[in-house]
Amino acid sequence: MRVSREQAALNRERIVDVAAKLFREKGYDGIGVADLMKGAGLTHGGFYGHFESKEDLLAEACAKAIAYSVEHWRRRIDRNPGDPLGELARSYLSEMHRDNAGAGCVIASLGPDVARAGKPVQHALTGGVKAQLDMLAQALPGEPEEARRRAIASYAAMIGGLVLARAVDDPELSKELLAATVAQLEQA
Amino acid sequence: MRVSREQAALNRERIVDVAAKLFREKGYDGIGVADLMKGAGLTHGGFYGHFESKEDLLAEACAKAIAYSVEHWRRRIDRNPGDPLGELARSYLSEMHRDNAGAGCVIASLGPDVARAGKPVQHALTGGVKAQLDMLAQALPGEPEEARRRAIASYAAMIGGLVLARAVDDPELSKELLAATVAQLEQA
């Protein structure tokens, strides 16, 4: 039954990865500890050897998801430094992202859950948000103050556009919401 | 125990109102049928005489919340037809709205829950979203196509800005997110 220290650390990482995916797919209250552990190939009794509580795991899962997102943004911006906003918007506001919440932006899928969670969870997200805003503001041309305002408003438009596109019932409207937000950000 | 038909209809409305508030505050899975009924001054056994299921109530609560929001937007736009976007943005992206999710925008607080819910729930929201977009697009100057794109991107920025401002841990950053998004929409 017992595994090596190394294997235990890998197991722990796998629990966080599974949680990061399933929380984003089903919401924090939409998946239980037992199913998370099953997803990682373990039984649920072992959970509390790795984490203090389910909310503790949420904080770690959010931290990992947003860190991954920061790296993704960095690569996108480096790939197309002349049009960072268009590059990010086209990828963020894609049908693929809309239909893959489990691997997508943690704010668009768990933002309200995080808002209702404890401070440690919110703190885990905030660092990544700041990093992404700083990164985007630096990549935008013009006065620093104006660039930062544009970075914030553009980030907000991407998140809101994705939340809307996922929530509506009408497939044509959903596509229009994505396309219109991209178009507006491309010309901004 | 039994009440009049009229009183029963009022009770039903009160259940929907309580649900619209508590779902937005605590999330769909964050509040149970028993507590919703208690909030309406009833016992939980009576719930299923009024609704087929908890998700059925979610659909009604979303419909009522978004309908109220549509009316709110109409009044705001009528009050300041020369600057509909600034008028809406300053109210939507206020600290008061941020700190009062239970009475606020249903998309910013329940968007991801709705995305994970069944079609009837999503359908209940979609009508209101269309109404708000049409209303805002009509109120904006310029070519109709461009006005609609701006309406969509502005709506998205408001929702995303509020979700972000609620999710972060840092009060200064939260304020900046609201203010920067407002400023950007005012000059747009």
Next chain:
DNA sequence: ATTATCTATAGATCTATAGATAATGC
């Protein structure tokens, strides 16, 4: 000897239903 994981369970909660009760509406 230590410890990562397991089985089993406590205790609380959840949605939904069954059947009793008592007031309305005919």
Next chain:
DNA sequence: ATTATCTATAGATCTATAGATAATGC
């Protein structure tokens, strides 16, 4: 007679813990 609400409960699920097991690490 009908029905809105009540009490009580079924059956499933939830988070968290206790204690056993068996392999690691000294």
